[in-house]
Amino acid sequence: MLSEPVLVLNLNYEPINVCNARRALLLIFRGKAEFLENGHGQVRSVQQVFDLPSIIRLVYMVKRPFVKRKLSKKEVLLRDRHTCQYCGHRSKSLTLDHVVPRRLGGGQSWDNIVSACIPCNHHKAGRTPWQAGMALRKTPKAPYPSPYYVLHGRVILEEWKKFIPWETD
Ligand SMILES: [Zn+2]
Known part of the structure; x- marks a missing residue:
């Protein structure tokens, strides 16, 4: 206990x-x-x-001080709420996709990396979303440093919820 x-x-x-x-x-x-x-x-x-x-x-x-988030797979998945940014599928087995592929000059940065399900990632392959005829559901960017960061990825108990305004996230 x-x-x-x-x-x-x-x-x-x-x-x-x-x-x-x-x-x-x-x-x-x-x-x-x-x-x-x-x-x-x-x-x-x-x-x-x-x-x-x-x-x-x-x-x-x-x-x-609000912690700046480091770019990592875990953080990108958290930012995207474990949702494929192309088809909206929620999954535990998402991959990371470079929106503009690295060989086309795409960077290793918050605004160029999104969560993608395996089928979407395969379909897009080495192309830009435009080339693949796919659309991002929202523009990727660095997550806002949130005071509620400490609670991300945790089980939230029922009685805690009144202190956690998720909409500010
Ligand atoms: Zn998808």
């Missing part, structure tokens, strides 16, 4: 991290965070019973 995930909010209620319940309890005991919501029942020590938090809030403001 102490390894259950806990959403950590900044002083201003912005999600800042996810830690486990053990670390969350330590932060509370040390006066660094307050208990905001119980999600996982209780835990017993020799003398006491503690409520296990599901959400805690730091009692001080943590300043974070």
Whole structure:
């Protein structure tokens, strides 16, 4: 139970991290965070019973520079929400496609790399979308550095959702 995930909010209620319940309890005991919501029942020590938090809030403001995302397959798939940018198919086995093929001068950059399903990638082959008669569903670009970045690719518990405005993503 102490390894259950806990959403950590900044002083201003912005999600800042996810830690486990053990670390969350330590932060509370040390006066660094307050208990905001119980999600996982209780835990017993020799003398006491503690409520296990599901959400805690730091009692001080943590300043974070928004992390610039590094170009990688994982990040491109996240940006594209695991959706083929040509046909819109969602899949766990997507490939990366250079929009303008490298041999035609296309770069290794956010605006030239998209997620593509295997059939689309095969069909497009070494051509530009225009040559292949294919259209991108949206213009690829570097993902905006989001404060909710820490939550990408994680399981989001139901009670966390009120603190996570996905539309700002
Ligand atoms: Zn496709």
